[in-house]
Amino acid sequence: MASEKTDKSRLRRDLLRTRAALPEGDVPVNGHALARHALQLPELTGAHTVAAYVSVGREPSTREVLEGLRERGVRVLLPVLLPDDDLDWAAYEGRDHLVPAGRGLLEPDGPRLGPEAVLAADAVLLPGLAVDRRGLRLGRGGGSYDRVLERLTRAGSRAALVVLLYDGEVLAQVPAEPHDRAVHAVVTPSGTTRFPAL
Template identity: 45%
Template structure:
């Protein structure tokens, strides 16, 4: 199956989810219970939309517990700039329906200093860690800037760990997937 067809199937399956809010709560609590999350001083995350596992409560909780949270700002070239989240009133609508922080832009390299990186995905291959995104390549470029020992976590709904996701040379692997049932450590490409 090619990436476009796999994306269509996953997006269709997500529209049929019965308790996405409960999934988001389980993922948030599982992550917040991990010492490596609790100790991360700078966390790169994203503001979820649509049927993605919600990150709104996670971002707020990380911020409330003292982490500096940076969220992406989509640039015209589809690369990701980063800005600091500073509470519930610090995000506003940006391009393509994305919510973005209103803080000063920190540049595409700001992600290099993150101690934890949380990214969206439609699916992840459990053997290789290759993630299937929306197809723009924004997160592959961002993940290429992350240090080798920094935990990179894709948030998924149950059933979205899928063997054999087609990979291209630019596709970047993640080290873990967080699902409502727990955190899975993935193989590396």
């Protein structure tokens, strides 16, 4: 267990270093390609509610995905980080309704819907640093999305779990711990890869 945590920390550092070295202009270009593929996913084209997130810094851009879903009339839920690192949710009402939050994040300025609001989602777009060939996601290590995934599992949710990444972040294997849960698909600027969720 300690070895997996050490391996995860080392891999996170390497992946974040690679992202930090990306030219700033590459982020919107990759984001456009990523949005084109993501918005064609059947899990999103047929969704009434999608839980997503607002990308920041050198993360793969979610801006066009959020706008594309909203334009289709999809209800988009965005996370609001709570003091204990759990996630509350609020509806996305457009870019003009995003406000700065702690840790450099942006969050919706509308009413908070509670941590259980994610259970209404037909699909959940997850941030991450990598996904491996089994569909196991490597997050940033804060545990916020582990709680979301646990909440979905406990409720018996059938929401599609999709990670948005850069092409080089789909790896042969990421270190795994017993609580890690596989996702259904990863979308990169080059396309979509599906996994049989474990």
